[in-house]
Amino acid sequence: MKQETSSSAVSASLNGVRNSPRKMRLIANLIRNKEIQNAIDLLTYSQKRKVSFIFKKLLLSLLSNWKKKNDQSENEKFLYIKEIRVNQGKTLKRLRPVPQGRGHRIRKRSSNIIVVLGQK
Template identity: 75%
Template sequence: MEQKISMVSASLNGVRISPRKMRLVADLIRNKEIQKALSILEYSSKKRVSYFFRKLLLSLLSNWKRKYEQLEDINLYINKIVVNQGKTLKRLRPVPQGRGHRIRKRSSNISVFLGKNKK
């Protein structure tokens, strides 16, 4: 009988990058194998976001290894990535005639879930 594998996840909250920019990189690695996703992130280093996703994927592998105590001969892939909006910092920018326009500095919350291929 095959052992039922529950989902392993990792999350990163309060990243000071807007969710819209995060989702661009999240779409690149969604439903990819974990090693392939890490190499994609390594070569998309122009985007500042890729650093946070690499950090998150390495944490996810560590969580998997701690839970199942094995890492070899398993085809792990990214099952699901969720990028939500976190807290928004509100600032004022001075404009003419004594007025102020609002600046919204957005942050993101990221959750990544790991799955196992059935190969």
């Protein structure tokens, strides 16, 4: 899959978040294709506190990256989340003891998040 990159595209990524991708995608689907300020407001009042805090920090970082790349005179009002992907990261494998000397495997999953900003 070839990825198209333009000079105006600004992105931010976060790797190794200690939350499962399935839980992260619930919030990612909530803020996909939203304006950046609306997305931050949604995350502020979301019920999933831990995940929404991670996404909020990532969006603020994305906004900071955009400000560094573009001059301040451009309007932030027309910025929106063009693309957001949550992929599976490394999985830690642990054993939990169960009766009769056996052990069941526990998988502690992690996520990789990529957010791309676009202008309307």
